[in-house]
Every structure is written in C-alpha cells, then in structure tokens.
Amino acid sequence: MSRRTRRARAVVTGAGSGIGRALALELARRGSQVVCADLALDTAAVTAGRIEAAGGRALAVRCDVASATEVVELEARSRAWFGEAASLVCNNAGIGAGGHTAEDTPLADWERTLGVNLWGVIHGCRTFVPAMRAAGGGGVVNVASAAGFTAAPRMAAYNVSKAGVVSLSETLAAELSGTGVGVTVLCPTFVRTGIFEGELIDARARQLAASLAKVTGFSPERVARTTLDALDKGRLYVVPQPDAQLLWRTKRLVPVPYTRVAGLLGRVAPPPSAPPGATTPTDSQEAHR
Template identity: 70%
Template sequence: MTRHTKHADAVVTGAGSGIGRAFARELARRGGRVVCADLDETAAKETVAAIHAAGGEALAVACDVADVAQVQALHDTAVDWLDRAPRLVVNNAGIGAGGKVVGEAPLSDWQRTLGVNLWGVINGCHVFVPTLRQAGRGGGVINVASAAGFTAAPRMAAYNVSKAGVVSLSETLAAELAGTGIAVTVLCPTFVRTNIFDGELIDPGAAGMARRIARIAGFSADRVARTTLDAHDKGRLYVVPQLDAQLLWRTKRLLPAPYTRAAGLLGRFVPDEEGASR
C-alpha cells in the first residue's frame, strides 16, 4: 500500500467548509502541509486557523476554480510556498443545484454549475497534473464527484451532468496515468452533512428535503474524508462510501430500464420551490 496521504504536501480546493475542510484538516493531521483554497478567503483562513491550532501547517488562498487563470495562480502560489510540487491535489470545490426539470432550469444555472463542478475539476487537473508528472515523485489526485453522477435523479440535471463528467474525467485520467505512480481516486457520496444544501441554485423545497435526509442518514464530512484518503492509499479508483449509493450503483448497472422508471416515479415526490410535490 502506497501512503500517498502520509506527510503529503497537498492542495485542497473548496477547503473553506464541508468535505474540503475535512480533507484539509485530516491531511494536516497526517503530517502534511496543506494549501487551502476557496472562493471565500475568509472561510479558507478559518480552516487554516483550525489547522494551526492543532499544530499543523497551512496556507489560505482565494481561488475561483471556474477561472483557469486563478487555478494557475493557485498552482504557482502552492509551489512557491511548499518549495516544490504538491504530492496530492484534491479537486473538491463544488456547488449544489436542483429542483427544476430540464427546460425550466435557467441556462445560467447550468453554466454556473458546470463551471464550478466540472470545469473546476478540469482546470485543476489541467494545471496540476503536468507538474505531478514532471516532479517524478508519484503522488495522487482526488476528484470529488457524487453519487448523482450515476444515479441521474430527476430535477437535478445540471448537477448530475457535472458530476458524471467528473467521474468520466477521473476514469480517463487514471488510464492516462497508469504506470506513472500517480494514483487517481473519484469520490461519489450520497448525503453528507455539509452546507452544500444552502446553495442559491437549489430550490428551497428540494434543499429542505435534502437537509432532512442528510441529518438523519448522512455521513459526516470527517468520516467521508478519512474513508476517501484511506481508499486512495490503497489505490482505489472509486470511493462510494455509503451503502445507499452502492446499492443504487449496482441496481442501475443490472437493471437500467426499471431503475430509470423507478427514479421517475420517486422524482414526483420531490417538493418544488413552493413546497409541493408534482
């Protein structure tokens, strides 16, 4: 087992809250120096302060991952601060979106969701992977997708498409990096107790239901981060941490047509922005 996450100089995007903050704190606990990037620099600094309080080393950087120039600046800042290439890159930054069917969801919602959730990961891989290759020290890339990338739940099209793209990108990247010593892992959780449901692109009715499910059945961000890092050390491409996601993945692969019909029926019970089901 290669311990990519032990004493790993790492870059984590979306590190100001949720799963990103959990990744940053866990990597610091494992002895690594962590560059904590977030659109909200204040939130990133809060993560850094927590790491410093625990005796770790970290740096906060403001970055909009949808802007490749800012991701390149993040890369340059990280290499300068670490005084070498990072060993691990966690492309985690993402936003929630959902509640409207295709044709009703504004194209601006599609553009913003794909810009952050998919292009943010594309930009991270495009900028950092060549540096990992050139460093010749192995290392790893963890891309945060979602079970939404394969469950294709109704009224979540933009989010589903963005996360499916991250899964496909990760699979492709893993094939391209085979034999280089650079491991690739893609995380596909279902409900995690984070603030992602507070996003402005999620209708209030759908967000409220998601929060209730996460509160009852969701995993903590800390648990998801630990599980993912341990799986990455074992060389696993896919991390599907929750039983519900594992069951949905297998069911869809075995029974695609019945699965889609069932998903359509269940989608009618998702409340819209007025709180009513369709």
C-alpha cells in the first residue's frame, strides 16, 4: 500500500467546512502539511487554526475554484509555502443545486453549479497534476457524488456536474496509469454537512435532503478517513454508504427500469415550494453532498 496521504504536501479546496475540513484535519493527523483553500477565507482560517493548535502546519488561502486564474495562484502560493510542488490535491469545493426540472433550472444556476462543481475540479487537475506526473508520484482526490450516477429528477445541474467529475476522474486515472500518481473519486449519498443551507436548492428539497442526511448520512470525518485510505490502497471509486452502493449496482444492472422508477418518483414528489429562479446563489464553496 502506498503512503500518498502520509507526510504529504496537500492542498484541499472547500476546506472551510464539511468534507473539506474533515479531509484537511485527517491529512494533518497523518503528518501532512495542508493548504486549506476556500472561497471564505475566515472559515479556511478556522480549519488551519485547528491544525496548528494540534501541532500541525497549515496555511489558509482564499480561492474561487471556478476561476482558472485563482487556482493557478493557489498552486503558486502552495508551492512557495511548501518549498516545492504539492504532492496531493483534494478537489472538494462545491455547491448544491436542486428543486427544479432540467428545463426550468435558471441558466445562471447551471453556470454557477458547473463553474464550481465541474470546472473547479478541471482547474484543480490541470493545475496540480503536471508537477506530480513530472515527480513520478502523488495523489488526486476528486469529490463527486452519488448524484453523478443516480440521476435523480429535479437535480439536473448538480447531477451533470458530478457525472462530469466521475468521468474526468476515470479518464485521468487511465492517463496517469503507471506514472505513480493515484486518482480516487468520492461518490457519497448524504453526508452530514452544511451543503443544504444557503445554496441553489429549493426550500422543500433542502428540508428533505437535510432530513435524509440525519437518518442515513455518514459523518464527514468517517468519509474523509475512508477516502484517504482508498487513495493509499490505489482504489479509484469510493462509494461509502450502503444506499449509494445499492443505487450504483441497480443502475448498472437494470438501467431502464431504474430510470422509469426514478421518473415515477419524480412525478409523484411534491412540487418545488418556490418558482424557478426564486433561490439566491451564495458564494459558499464547501464540502457537500
């Protein structure tokens, strides 16, 4: 088993809360230096402060992962702080979106969701992977979601963004095979984080998701440990919860019946409590699902 997550030079986006904070803290426990990046510098600083209080080494950086320029700047600051290139990147920053049908989802919501959830991961991989390839080793953790393969109704923008992250991770894993750089993609269902608040999610959908997370959700700490262990073991996919694993297998075994049942459930579900476009996007980029 490799030790990519031990004593790494790690960069974690969306490190201000949820899975991102859990990844950063767990990496620090494994002896890694951690750059904690988030759109909200104050929350990133809290994470970095917790690491330093425990005797670790951390740096808080503000970064909007939807901006290629800011991610390049993040890499430069990380390199200067580490004294060399990062050996591990966790592309975790993301926002939630849901509550509208595909055709009723406001274009601005599509653009913002794809900009953070998909382009943010693309920017992270394009920016950090070349140095790892050149060094002959390193690790990439891309945080996707079970939404990337479950394709639940009224979550089109989010589903598309996460499906793209899964496909990107699979492609990257193939391209990096034999280079010493490992790739792991995380696909959970519900994790007990703050993604359900203040995002592009209809109020009723937000309430339902938060309720389900309380019943079936894993803690972000548990998910972080499982994901980092998977990277060390060379595993591509992390589908941590039993419900996610069941949906994964069902979709692959009986895709047409699965889609029909999902469509039926979507039609009988209560309609959104607000008209399309009534939700207001926020600048929060945090660990999610």
